[in-house]
Amino acid sequence: MDVSPGELMVAQAAREIADRDVVFVGMRLPLIAFVVAKRTHAPNAIGLFELGVVRDAPAPELLYTMGDTPNVRGAVWCARTVDLMGLLQQGAVDAGFIGGAEMDRHGNLNTTAIGADRAHPTVQLPGSGGGADIASLAKRLIVIMPHDKRRLRDKVDFITSPGDHVSVLITTLGVFRFVDGEAVLASYHPRSSVQVCAEHTGWPLRVAPNVSETASPSSEVRRIIRGYDPDGFWTRRGD
Amino acid sequence: MTKLVSLKEAIARHVPDGSAVALGCALEPAIPFAAAHELIRQRKRDLRLIGPISDIAFDMLIGSGCVAEVHAAWVGNVSAGLAHCYRRAMEQGIPRRIIVRDHSNFTMALSLLAGALGAPYIATRTLLRSDIPRANGTFKEATSPWDGSKVLLIPPLVPDVTIIACQRADADGNAHQWGPWGVSQEAALAAKTVIVLADEVVDRAVIASDPNRTICPGIKVAAVVHVPGACHPSPLQGRYARDHEFFHEYHRATREAAGFERWIAEWVTGVPDHAAYLAKLGPRWTALRETGEPAAEARF
Numbered sequence: 001m002d003v004s005p006g007e008l009m010v011a012q013a014a015r016e017i018a019d020r021d022v023v024f025v026g027m028r029l030p031l032i033a034f035v036v037a038k039r040t041h042a043p044n045a046i047g048l049f050e051l052g053v054v055r056d057a058p059a060p061e062l063l064y065t066m067g068d069t070p071n072v073r074g075a076v077w078c079a080r081t082v083d084l085m086g087l088l089q090q091g092a093v094d095a096g097f098i099g100g101a102e103m104d105r106h107g108n109l110n111t112t113a114i115g116a117d118r119a120h121p122t123v124q125l126p127g128s129g130g131g132a133d134i135a136s137l138a139k140r141l142i143v144i145m146p147h148d149k150r151r152l153r154d155k156v157d158f159i160t161s162p163g164d165h166v167s168v169l170i171t172t173l174g175v176f177r178f179v180d181g182e183a184v185l186a187s188y189h190p191r192s193s194v195q196v197c198a199e200h201t202g203w204p205l206r207v208a209p210n211v212s213e214t215a216s217p218s219s220e221v222r223r224i225i226r227g228y229d230p231d232g233f234w235t236r237r238g239d
Numbered sequence: 240m241t242k243l244v245s246l247k248e249a250i251a252r253h254v255p256d257g258s259a260v261a262l263g264c265a266l267e268p269a270i271p272f273a274a275a276h277e278l279i280r281q282r283k284r285d286l287r288l289i290g291p292i293s294d295i296a297f298d299m300l301i302g303s304g305c306v307a308e309v310h311a312a313w314v315g316n317v318s319a320g321l322a323h324c325y326r327r328a329m330e331q332g333i334p335r336r337i338i339v340r341d342h343s344n345f346t347m348a349l350s351l352l353a354g355a356l357g358a359p360y361i362a363t364r365t366l367l368r369s370d371i372p373r374a375n376g377t378f379k380e381a382t383s384p385w386d387g388s389k390v391l392l393i394p395p396l397v398p399d400v401t402i403i404a405c406q407r408a409d410a411d412g413n414a415h416q417w418g419p420w421g422v423s424q425e426a427a428l429a430a431k432t433v434i435v436l437a438d439e440v441v442d443r444a445v446i447a448s449d450p451n452r453t454i455c456p457g458i459k460v461a462a463v464v465h466v467p468g469a470c471h472p473s474p475l476q477g478r479y480a481r482d483h484e485f486f487h488e489y490h491r492a493t494r495e496a497a498g499f500e501r502w503i504a505e506w507v508t509g510v511p512d513h514a515a516y517l518a519k520l521g522p523r524w525t526a527l528r529e530t531g532e533p534a535a536e537a538r539f
Contacts, residue, residue: 027317050344051266051292052419064318064483065294067267069474069529072418080420081266081291082348089345089364112341113329118374119339124329126315126322128371129292130344136365162368 003216005172006235007225008189009144010036011217012170013097016142020044024088024096024134029144031063031071032225032234033097039224048093050130052079062229085130088137095167096134097142101125102156105183105203107163109135109143110156118158128160135161147171153202173197175214182206187214241410242463246513249434249462250277253400257285257307261351261398261430263293265421266344267317268481270296270473271404271436273466273513279303280508289398291347291422294473295489298322299507302499304334310350310396312342318483319490324499333496341374346393348422353395354429360392367391400461401430404469405454406478407445408437412460415445415452417534418476427455434462436469438478449537468517468524477531482523 006029013033017023019042025034034047038058047055049066054077061070072078087093102110111131113121135141143166145151152171169176169183173192176183184206188197190213198205217225229235244252254260260278263270275296278286287308288297294317300306301314302324315322327333342350349361362381367389372378379392403423405416414435416423427433433455440463446453469475472482493499510516517524 049419051268051421064481065267067265067269067419067474067481069268069418069476069480069531072268072476073532078417078419080348080424081344081422082352082425085345085348085365112370112374118341118370121329124321124326126325127311127313127341128343128369129313132343132369132371133345133365136367136369158374159368159370164368 003190003222004232004236005189006237007217007222008214009170009172010225010235011221012175012214013142013144014040014221016168017042017045017095021094022046022048022092024048024050024093024138025066026096026098026131026134027066027129028099029234030097030099031066032229035059035228036221036224040221048084048087050081050084052081052084053077054079054084062233085133088133091139093138095140095142096138097144098131098134098161100143100145102151102153103143103145103169104153104156106181107166107169107178107183108156108159109161109163110158112158112160114157116157132161135165138165140167141165142167143169145171147173147197147200149200149202152200173200177208184208185211187212189214190216242412242460243410243440244462244464246273246277246464246466249464250274250281253432253434253461254278254283256283258399259287259289261289261401261426263290263296264401264403264423264426265419266292267294268418268474268476269404269416269470270294271402271469272296272471272473273469274402274434274436275300276507276513276516278305279503289396289426291344292317295322295486298324299503301325301328301337302334302493303503306337308338308340310340310342312344312347316486316490319487323493327496340377341371343371346378348425349393350396351422351425351429353393354397355425358395360394362390362392364390396429398426398430400432400434401426402434402436403427403455404436404475405438406475407439407441408435408463409441409443409446409457410463411443411457412463413443413446413453413457414455414460415449416454417452420454424454427459430459432461433459434464435460436464436466438467438469438475440465448539466513469513471517471520471524471527478529479527480529482527
């Protein structure tokens, strides 16, 4: 079975977590990336979930939301949202990771609405959740989103989550690092290329001098992802 | 004094049209869907909803024409995608136009905390470079009188009524909730009145044996309703799991307004009460039941 874009994104996102990091884990794909990191190179990472859960061990079964009962059972702290947001605001959180709908080249994310007038949007998106707080207050931000010209836009209509602390953008086609506040393509995934990334990016692509192919997940990481998400609910969506 | 009433009576008596109603305050779990359904059955109008995430509860209320205003950080379907009724209301005014006050989860928590503390505002450093404060329209930028740094001042939110679901409560409304609390405690303490939906009604002695687990004291509570399974399809820790597929079915069924009407007729307006709703779920409901793990004993 080929590695899916979802599996590549999860594997890359997991690599961004260092052992002993305190990590704010957002909804959807970040939920599984945290589990992969915990089960591989970052066994001592601590996961903070904005609804008020702190875990030092990964959830034993696939999570559809951070409030699923397996994510609460075995937690080391059940608390209030404001307690965890307080840790974030005092600077105790190393990294946060979130998904996005639209991003500009400076890492500003829009998850609120598409269209010039917020009160009368062309497309109403769900909103910030805790994303804007994580983006404003975490030391570094890891963003995971599909790679599409309509999503990677020269300018976003609404800045939900400011891009000041974005360290990496992981897409379905490649990985961007931020140099002087601007996205630079650092690697392209297997079966993608610099050319393909450029065609699907809504700003003139900047490419790192040492751009290379994204490392494929090891067989161990693939096994963990497929064991955890056997039906591909998160990692083989739309495949 | 017993505050035990039926859900019908609690909603009829304590949630007049135009009320500011906080619900879904634990984020993804413990969402009082039974109360949202009853608000729809009683055709409540012009509600001002307050809640961080709501995972389709707000979407149903919006689609049913119950809502004038939404104060929220996120309105959608957490494991499935966008919220179709919220989209139709915002993009096309169907079934009516609504006003949205954008929040992040932190500002939602701080607003309710300010309400709970009776504080005039709370200062924060979040969202300083976000467009959310401008869109919300009620936050103010200021300079800290201590270090001169830029801060955002968040005013209080005071719900007319907060509806919380919990595992157990006594007849006076002292409510035990375990699992993450989200913004539930602040929302309950900030509110003018609270409706508690208890999976189980217990003697006062059970509550008093473990008072650290009380999310909200009875002095804030106007009505206690015994509603087993009140949170389905969201989970309630130690009682039942999340019904993921139910959220996904709702997502597929409500893409068009007509599909939403059919869905609501089948699952909400077409069933008289929550017991009938659970009976309609049948074996699907029983399969979600969990017994959980016991906590270690704490001696008082």
